[in-house]
Amino acid sequence: MNSIKDWLTFAQEERFAIGAFNVANLETLKAVVNAADKLSAPVIIEASPGESTFVGIRQLRYLINAYHEETGLPIFLNLDHSHDVEVTKESIAVGFDLIHFDGSEFDLEENKSALSELVPLAHAHDLVFEGEMDHIQGSSADHRQESLAEMVDTSKYTNPEKAAEFVEETGIDIFAAFFGNVHGVYDEAPKLDFDRLREIREHVSCFLSMHGGSGIADQDVRTAIQVGKISKVNVNSEMRIAFRETLEHELNNTDEIAMYKIMPPVIDAVQKVVEQKIMIFGSEGKAKK
Numbered sequence: 001m002n003s004i005k006d007w008l009t010f011a012q013e014e015r016f017a018i019g020a021f022n023v024a025n026l027e028t029l030k031a032v033v034n035a036a037d038k039l040s041a042p043v044i045i046e047a048s049p050g051e052s053t054f055v056g057i058r059q060l061r062y063l064i065n066a067y068h069e070e071t072g073l074p075i076f077l078n079l080d081h082s083h084d085v086e087v088t089k090e091s092i093a094v095g096f097d098l099i100h101f102d103g104s105e106f107d108l109e110e111n112k113s114a115l116s117e118l119v120p121l122a123h124a125h126d127l128v129f130e131g132e133m134d135h136i137q138g139s140s141a142d143h144r145q146e147s148l149a150e151m152v153d154t155s156k157y158t159n160p161e162k163a164a165e166f167v168e169e170t171g172i173d174i175f176a177a178f179f180g181n182v183h184g185v186y187d188e189a190p191k192l193d194f195d196r197l198r199e200i201r202e203h204v205s206c207f208l209s210m211h212g213g214s215g216i217a218d219q220d221v222r223t224a225i226q227v228g229k230i231s232k233v234n235v236n237s238e239m240r241i242a243f244r245e246t247l248e249h250e251l252n253n254t255d256e257i258a259m260y261k262i263m264p265p266v267i268d269a270v271q272k273v274v275e276q277k278i279m280i281f282g283s284e285g286k287a288k289k
Ligand SMILES: [Zn+2]
Pocket: 081, 136, 183, 211, 212, 234
């Protein structure tokens, strides 16, 4: 079992989810690889166009190849929330394993038209393609001072019939469903609409992903994976918060200037978040050789 498609199928059948963790530098990348290695878990390492161009699109691919060769773990690379056709094409050419094109803020025809060009291109390179139709609200940020209730618009949740049509027409492999799973961390945990998720699962034939894996109550994440047979869960904000808070603490308590001495506790803190998520997603031990 080598391909990401095989792994997503396995996850769906076995009712666990593969964590998709955002990285933006070597420290966050190390944190994810360390966690996956410790827990023998398959992982998707992902970067938004902002994150991947910061690290370097080719550089990211090479770094992940190096970690894959060293650990033998199933580590896959995903472009997360690309709104940009050119960055998407470049990532396909460089050989990312998965591509998430987020055209949810375009009008539907524009989104479909971009996908009609990108999906066949990705499939010609044997990549797995994720599409999004209903904008997943919020952002990967610390919203703990903000009220969740004022932000969520339940009328924007995924319509199961429309989602099924969208998947059929575009040929995407993963559908990013929206049923209350907002991006970011808020004053309270988001409430997921499990009835809606169940209906989406009944209508949509492809893999389902759940974005907004930060901030949702652990038990609700587990229930969503079971109810929706979700095979990919995205996590970013909680890792960013752990990174920043630990780095601030370290800098406030040392005069050290050697970066390699400052960063280990920061890596550890992010790794802990990733380990907790892997345990919640049920993917621990799945990559045992
Ligand atoms: Zn997302």
